[in-house]
Amino acid sequence: MAKEFSLTQQEVKSVSTKYRKISGVIPNDETLEQITRLREAEPQSMRGQAPIIWDHAEGFSVFDAYGNKWLDFSSGVLIANAGHGHKKVVEAIIRQVQKPLLTTYCFPNEPRIKLAQKLVSLAPKPLNKVFLLSTGAESTECALKLMRTYGRKFGGDKKSVIVAFVDSFHGRTMGSQQMGGSPGGKAWIKNYDTEIVHVPFPDGFRCTDTSFDLFEKTLAKLNIDPQNVAGVISETYQGVGPNFMPKAYAQSLRKWCDKHKALLCFDEVQAGFGRCGTFWGFELYGVVPDLFCMGKGMSGSLPISGVIGRQEVLDLYGPNEMTSTHSGNPVCCAAALASVEVILEEKLVENAARLGVILKRELSSIKDEFSSVIGFAPVEGLVGGLLIIKPGTKEPNHDLALDIIDGCFRRGLMMFAPVGVGGGCVKIAPPLCITEDALVEGCSVIRETMRELIKNKSK
Ligand SMILES: Cc1ncc(COP(=O)(O)O)c(C=O)c1O
Numbered sequence: 001m002a003k004e005f006s007l008t009q010q011e012v013k014s015v016s017t018k019y020r021k022i023s024g025v026i027p028n029d030e031t032l033e034q035i036t037r038l039r040e041a042e043p044q045s046m047r048g049q050a051p052i053i054w055d056h057a058e059g060f061s062v063f064d065a066y067g068n069k070w071l072d073f074s075s076g077v078l079i080a081n082a083g084h085g086h087k088k089v090v091e092a093i094i095r096q097v098q099k100p101l102l103t104t105y106c107f108p109n110e111p112r113i114k115l116a117q118k119l120v121s122l123a124p125k126p127l128n129k130v131f132l133l134s135t136g137a138e139s140t141e142c143a144l145k146l147m148r149t150y151g152r153k154f155g156g157d158k159k160s161v162i163v164a165f166v167d168s169f170h171g172r173t174m175g176s177q178q179m180g181g182s183p184g185g186k187a188w189i190k191n192y193d194t195e196i197v198h199v200p201f202p203d204g205f206r207c208t209d210t211s212f213d214l215f216e217k218t219l220a221k222l223n224i225d226p227q228n229v230a231g232v233i234s235e236t237y238q239g240v241g242p243n244f245m246p247k248a249y250a251q252s253l254r255k256w257c258d259k260h261k262a263l264l265c266f267d268e269v270q271a272g273f274g275r276c277g278t279f280w281g282f283e284l285y286g287v288v289p290d291l292f293c294m295g296k297g298m299s300g301s302l303p304i305s306g307v308i309g310r311q312e313v314l315d316l317y318g319p320n321e322m323t324s325t326h327s328g329n330p331v332c333c334a335a336a337l338a339s340v341e342v343i344l345e346e347k348l349v350e351n352a353a354r355l356g357v358i359l360k361r362e363l364s365s366i367k368d369e370f371s372s373v374i375g376f377a378p379v380e381g382l383v384g385g386l387l388i389i390k391p392g393t394k395e396p397n398h399d400l401a402l403d404i405i406d407g408c409f410r411r412g413l414m415m416f417a418p419v420g421v422g423g424g425c426v427k428i429a430p431p432l433c434i435t436e437d438a439l440v441e442g443c444s445v446i447r448e449t450m451r452e453l454i455k456n457k458s459k
Helices: 029-041 087-098 110-122 136-155 174-179 213-221 247-259 281-285 330-345 348-369 398-409 436-458
Strands: 056-058 061-063 069-072 129-133 161-165 196-199 229-235 263-267 291-294 305-309 374-376 383-388 425-428
Touching: 069 436, 087 330, 110 129, 110 305, 110 330, 129 136, 136 161, 136 174, 136 229, 136 263, 136 291, 136 305, 174 196, 196 213, 213 247, 229 247, 247 263, 247 281, 330 348, 348 374, 348 383, 348 436, 383 398, 398 425, 398 436, 425 436
Parallel strands: 161 196, 161 229, 229 263, 263 291
Antiparallel strands: 056 061, 061 069, 129 305, 291 305, 374 383, 383 425
């Protein structure tokens, strides 16, 4: 089981900068009391984050109710791409709520009409249909169903194999978790679907063979006939890194899918809506998938997700055969539409691309300074990671990763708990509206925290 943030009350060193304001005891008595009450009512799986009760959040700042302010490097969990609580998103939600029109099931509503058109206009050709859902896992489940249905319809019953990648994450429902490639997540599944198989992800760190040959060789080893592959799904970047595949690999994968009439699906739940410095993450690879999943940064706020694809894929099911109760909820659609407009109008994709260069510089310099405990520091746009390792190995060091995040938290820098293989990744993902000086300040907090931790450990 992963370690938890400590609830020990600590008098923190006061911090007061333009972007951070922290003082007193963290967590204070009121916070501790409320968190304790929450823990009594919720499963322990919900207590994985640092001991703060978010009171409000704006732009790239998060506040508690006691005057503390954190510089946000989490975006929630890569949600608030347009910035927390953007005025235009808030106004769009209020307008829709006050109308009032809060739900319509699958009866059409105006925000859904506008959002569907907007998303299709932003998708590359020939992807021209979008199905709206509520969560990321629902979107990857839907992609799984569509890939298999398509395979069987056009290739016969045997064309049912789904190829996914080791160490991927597609959500926590049955199908999405089986596609996810981490063994720990499958303990609850008895009859594992043997037609979902995993190949190594060419990250260049844990898997040093980044050639496409490895994909084909692995399928051969698993006795998979390529003709039986209905689809290949990959996160555009693996959240555990963030790990990106080489462009040449992605292009070979596209060709392989075409050759074997398999659908290619990217899971853009994290990578979409500007995160990587391109509107869609897969633009980095110069390939167009047959379908892709989205969620998280789509509305930057309310729960909404979706699948975009070619008509012949999205139209596999007839009227009322592929629906969801909250699909196209008018309030969520209004929020998503406003958020997408903010991302475009405020040129946040361009900001992510520009500041991505700064983030890369900062994380490389941190990696150079702490080379014995940082194995890898990938960055693209405004998503980066520090893979914390035990010296001289590639073994994740979860304890140190947690200590770094905890230390930063007590200095006014907010990151979510470590992710990735063995919980060793300190992930950096600020809202895309962050400024250069705030980004640099946040990175200097990581540096300062690591200096202190490493100094104390060597004493
Ligand atoms: C790439 C990816 N796919 C799917 C999901 C699942 O999304 P949700 O938690 O909204 O179900 C996540 C969530 O972290 C994700 O990062």
